[in-house]
Amino acid sequence: MKFLFLDDKHGLRELSFTRRGLMIGGLIITLLIAGLLTFTLDDITSAMYQAKMQRLKQDNQRVESRLGKLRGTVDSLAGQINDLEQQDDAVRTYAGMATINSDIRDLGIGGSRYDRLHSYDFLLPKGGDRISDLTVTVDSLTTRVKLEQQSYTDIDSFVSFQKSLIGSTPSLLPLQQGNFKRFSDGFGYRRDPFTGRRRFHYGVDLSSWRGKPVLAAADGVVEFAGWKYGYGRAVVLRHGHGYETLYGHNSKLLVKRGDHVSLGDTISLVGNTGRSTGPHVHYEVLKSGKAIDPSDFFYAGPLN
Numbered sequence: 001m002k003f004l005f006l007d008d009k010h011g012l013r014e015l016s017f018t019r020r021g022l023m024i025g026g027l028i029i030t031l032l033i034a035g036l037l038t039f040t041l042d043d044i045t046s047a048m049y050q051a052k053m054q055r056l057k058q059d060n061q062r063v064e065s066r067l068g069k070l071r072g073t074v075d076s077l078a079g080q081i082n083d084l085e086q087q088d089d090a091v092r093t094y095a096g097m098a099t100i101n102s103d104i105r106d107l108g109i110g111g112s113r114y115d116r117l118h119s120y121d122f123l124l125p126k127g128g129d130r131i132s133d134l135t136v137t138v139d140s141l142t143t144r145v146k147l148e149q150q151s152y153t154d155i156d157s158f159v160s161f162q163k164s165l166i167g168s169t170p171s172l173l174p175l176q177q178g179n180f181k182r183f184s185d186g187f188g189y190r191r192d193p194f195t196g197r198r199r200f201h202y203g204v205d206l207s208s209w210r211g212k213p214v215l216a217a218a219d220g221v222v223e224f225a226g227w228k229y230g231y232g233r234a235v236v237l238r239h240g241h242g243y244e245t246l247y248g249h250n251s252k253l254l255v256k257r258g259d260h261v262s263l264g265d266t267i268s269l270v271g272n273t274g275r276s277t278g279p280h281v282h283y284e285v286l287k288s289g290k291a292i293d294p295s296d297f298f299y300a301g302p303l304n
């Protein structure tokens with residue numbers, strides 16, 4: 001191959017290459033350019049890689065710091081739930097309920113599904129908080145909170161029932177202390193003061209003075225208020241949980257059928273009506289329609 005070119009000094013000149021020489025020259029130039037390009041690309045790739053590593057490192061530090069804070073929050077929650085559990089035990093003990101078995105409290109903690117989560121731990125820097133541990137803790141806290149919610153509902157039902165039972169149980173004498181003379185007759189067989197024959201006495205007789213207030217022995221509703229053969233002017237209260245009380249021989253009734261009364265309300269005045277030999281309250285306690293000994297219920301003595 002020949003090249004012709006014009007030179008200012010020498011005029012027209014001729015340059016000739018063999019085909020082979022030309023090919024080798026071209027190859028060398030191509031290799032040089034390729035080499036240069038590769039070198040530059042390596043540099044660029046390396047710089048980008050470094051920058052990316054730097055970003056990942058920073059991301060990792062942020063994740064680690066965030067996990068550390070989460071762990072702190074979770075630990076604080078665990079402490080609060082622990083307090084709640086202790087209070088739960090205390091309330092249950094105080095209310096006379098069984099405390100929750102520790103085996104039941106431990107239910108739902110741990111398990112194979114957490115093993116899978118360990119596989120993500122390699123993503124975190126060594127020595128940092130572990131995602132799986134945190135997940136196990138959070139899940140266990142969730143279970144404990146749910147258990148506590150259920151437990152508090154149970155305690156509430158139990159206490160409400162006990163409160164209603166206590167409110168319904170005729171546990172106090174139906175007279176103020178100063179208005180109560182003595183028990184003139186008890187529950188059981190006795191000699192009838194009118195006929196002199198042996199007869200069952202279904203209540204207790206509380207000696208008092210005419211006109212003194214007769215008090216409701218528990219919360220309830222007036223079932224009967226009127227004249228009752230043998231009992232004179234009488235009141236029957238229905239208390240719930242199967243309890244009823246009867247107050248006989250009153251001089252005056254202060255309630256009517258259907259009235260709601262609370263423990264300690266005055267329902268009538270002491271008298272001597274019906275089969276009675278002096279001012280007193282004939283007081284009966286019935287459980288599911290059957291008379292029981294009222295003195296079994298006088299836990300606290302007369303009302304003050």
Ligand SMILES: [Zn+2]
Pocket residue numbers: 185201203204205281282283
């Ligand atoms: Zn009596």
